[in-house]
Amino acid sequence: MRFIGVELTEESIQRTRELFADIALECIDEVKNGKVRVNDPESYFAWRKEEAREALYGKTDHTLTFLQRAYYVQTGESVALLP
Numbered sequence: 133m134r135f136i137g138v139e140l141t142e143e144s145i146q147r148t149r150e151l152f153a154d155i156a157l158e159c160i161d162e163v164k165n166g167k168v169r170v171n172d173p174e175s176y177f178a179w180r181k182e183e184a185r186e187a188l189y190g191k192t193d194h195t196l197t198f199l200q201r202a203y204y205v206q207t208g209e210s211v212a213l214l215p
Contacts, residue, residue, distance in 0.1 A: 135199040136211060144206035145190075148198060151205070152187035156180045 133140045160180050162168040170176045192198050196213070204210055 133193065133199075133202075135203045138203060138207065140199070140202050140206055144202050145193065147205050148202040149187050149190060149193070151201065152192060152198065153184040156184040156187065 133145065157180065159168070160177050163170055163173055163176060186192060200211055200213065
């Protein structure tokens with residue numbers, strides 16, 4: 133997989149998948165710990181768990197957000213995509 137001329141390594145891709153999954157699960161923790169309030173916690177938890185699973189299975193690898201973050205994970209450089 134390439135992004136702005138750089139071949140992203142499998143390690144960078146996997147680390148980014150795990151990062152996205154961790155973020156989704158941390159959102160659940162914020163609700164459980166009372167830091168964030170949602171109208172329907174059970175539905176929210178199910179959505180976030182599915183989001184974490186999809187991230188780990190690579191279903192979001194094609195998104196600009198994913199590619200930008202994987203590039204950052206690999207290079208340490210942040211890419212401005214808008215002028």
